[in-house]
Amino acid sequence: MPATPTPHDTVNAAQSITRATIEAAASRIALHIIETPLIESPRLNDKLGIRLLVKAECLQHTGSFKLRGASNAVWSLDDKVTDVVAFSSGNHAQGVARAAASRGLQATIVMPKDSPAGKIEGTKAYGASVVLYDRYTESREEIGADIAAKTKAHLIKPYDDARVIAGQGTVGLEIAAQAAAKQAKIDAILCCCGGGGLIAGMSIAASDQIPGVKIWSAEPEFYDDTLRSLTSGEIQTADINQPSICDAIVTPQPGQLTFPINKQLLSGGAVITDRDALQAIATAFKHLKIVIEPGGAAALAAVLTGQYPQGASTVVAVASGGNIDKQMFQRALDEGPLF
Amino acid sequence: MPATPTPHDTVNAAQSITRATIEAAASRIALHIIETPLIESPRLNDKLGIRLLVKAECLQHTGSFKLRGASNAVWSLDDKVTDVVAFSSGNHAQGVARAAASRGLQATIVMPKDSPAGKIEGTKAYGASVVLYDRYTESREEIGADIAAKTKAHLIKPYDDARVIAGQGTVGLEIAAQAAAKQAKIDAILCCCGGGGLIAGMSIAASDQIPGVKIWSAEPEFYDDTLRSLTSGEIQTADINQPSICDAIVTPQPGQLTFPINKQLLSGGAVITDRDALQAIATAFKHLKIVIEPGGAAALAAVLTGQYPQGASTVVAVASGGNIDKQMFQRALDEGPLF
Missing domain, CATH: 3.40.50.1100 (Rossmann fold)
Structure with missing residues (x-):
């Protein structure tokens, strides 16, 4: 997409x-x-x-x-996909992390560095790699797209999907x-x-x-x-x-x-x-x-x-x-x- | 009983x-x-x-x-009953108060005076009259039975029923x-x-x-x-x-x-x-x-x-x-x- x-x-x-x-x-x-x-x-x-x-x-x-949409996206993927990436303030992050883990995929999540601590902790707890960014000066869409391009990970957007x-x-x-x-x-x-x-x-x-x-x-x-x-x-x-x-x-x-x-x-x-x-x-x-x-x-x-x-x-x-x-x-x- | x-x-x-x-x-x-x-x-x-x-x-x-048992008791009563009484630390109190209100009955609830404030407030909010007692020096069973005898109210016990x-x-x-x-x-x-x-x-x-x-x-x-x-x-x-x-x-x-x-x-x-x-x-x-x-x-x-x-x-x-x-x-x- x-x-x-x-x-x-x-x-x-x-x-x-x-x-x-x-x-x-x-x-x-x-x-x-x-x-x-x-x-x-x-x-x-x-x-x-x-x-x-x-x-x-x-x-x-x-x-x-957020787990609902993330799970529908993850379980709709082609079998060849091994990695997913998402950007999120914390709830989509945890949803994608958990959904990816349920299918054995690796997830990388781009999160604002001022997200609630519990949301960052939760995302990591579901097995995802977390990349923090500054939501006032950086574009999460660009960071997510960059990671997707570099790692061939499939991007799961938070809502425009x-x-x-x-x-x-x-x-x-x-x-x-x-x-x-x-x-x-x-x-x-x-x-x-x-x-x-x-x-x-x-x-x-x-x-x-x-x-x-x-x-x-x-x-x-x-x-x-x-x-x-x-x-x-x-x-x-x-x-x-x-x-x-x-x-x-x-x-x-x-x-x-x-x-x-x-x-x-x-x-x-x-x-x-x-x-x-x-x-x-x-x-x-x-x-x-x-x-x-x-x-x-x-x-x-x-x-x-x-x-x-x-x-x-x-x-x-x-x-x-x-x-x-x-x-x-x-x-x-x-x-x-x-x- | x-x-x-x-x-x-x-x-x-x-x-x-x-x-x-x-x-x-x-x-x-x-x-x-x-x-x-x-x-x-x-x-x-x-x-x-x-x-x-x-x-x-x-x-x-x-x-x-507690609403489950209280509702089953209240809705099992004879149509002639107009009043119920119960003794409770607060949850049975609110259950009986609510169940009684749902059937249009008047409830009197005997509660320890050291019950959590929210439980006493809740019991009153469901329309019951509340009688407070000292749980270290008084018997709630006796107080409840006294009220039942005086008002002809039906006693709904918290568990032995x-x-x-x-x-x-x-x-x-x-x-x-x-x-x-x-x-x-x-x-x-x-x-x-x-x-x-x-x-x-x-x-x-x-x-x-x-x-x-x-x-x-x-x-x-x-x-x-x-x-x-x-x-x-x-x-x-x-x-x-x-x-x-x-x-x-x-x-x-x-x-x-x-x-x-x-x-x-x-x-x-x-x-x-x-x-x-x-x-x-x-x-x-x-x-x-x-x-x-x-x-x-x-x-x-x-x-x-x-x-x-x-x-x-x-x-x-x-x-x-x-x-x-x-x-x-x-x-x-x-x-x-x-x-």
């Missing part, structure tokens, strides 16, 4: 991801992932005045949904099936959005299976590039020099493959502050008993601050990851829950 | 709990509980050298398994089905043990569905009354003046109904310290992304400290609850993970 797809390639690749490819991904990765639960708290529901279902993808192996998007889409299939089992009619789904791979894949599956569902992105302050792009109709960029604790989703702009999908399937978006994320983490600790990281808390933070489609009475928030260091978690507990 | 069953009553009640009554309980409570996931961490498995599956019952509504034990037993049905779906052959199950209701019900279901499974209790230091009772063959008591952070499972002795069951179905037990529990909480934070309380961490702590049946390669630890205050969780994070 070329480093920058042409517009024609992009349209083809985006259109190639369908319910059928997502179902194929689900079969391919079934033995490598767990079906994460859709949890709720009656007390929190009472306080919010809606039924809030949380897709606890933080419980996924490697601590985030149809196999990865289809893998993440399995979250949407599960949400639809789990809600049906609870006899819950979902009005809206909120999902965090960095490059947009999770929300794109999830939206393809969910909008196919849940007629009329409204899907919103949830992004950190300063990194609301997808919402601004949805509003303007064209890809907008974020100023990556702005600070955010939501390390998992601070990407410079929407993806070339993901944005056309999200433009078609999303109806709006929420923007949350660092404080909103911390309070969401503390609320999840108190009421839901799950550990979530700042970026993984974005959708929950949006719902807790009243940012969801008007009139929705049953809302899903995807809690995408739980790879948070002790210091940040303690900061969230000190901030305290919103409810 | 009399306050103290006669030996004849006890044998009959214990024998009345079968796979069929547990399956009936599962149907009765299905709409009031969630099926909690059986989660694992590949990294933790690598470190332990066994496959450890954790039944994350902390994710249950009200934050513990066949309906409650059958409700908790649904955890065992789920473990067996979920392990089968993962193609995992379970060698052993570790489960925390206070009065023994959860482990008794779970053991009836699990030993029926998983041939050859070994089941061990996990108890806090000083409160290993079930293990000592199993060893001696007779009910032994604990010194309730000893300190323990495992508030959910510091009971004075095994139950009259639960012990005959546990004596028949358990093959051993583990004893864990406060420090083991804190390290297990931190390990669950790091690797499993769940929030567990000290008592709910006992089984995990046992496995992490190598206390499980020799030769077992696939082990389940039941994480029974997650109702922990912020201060205690911070203490666990400061203690740090064992792996």
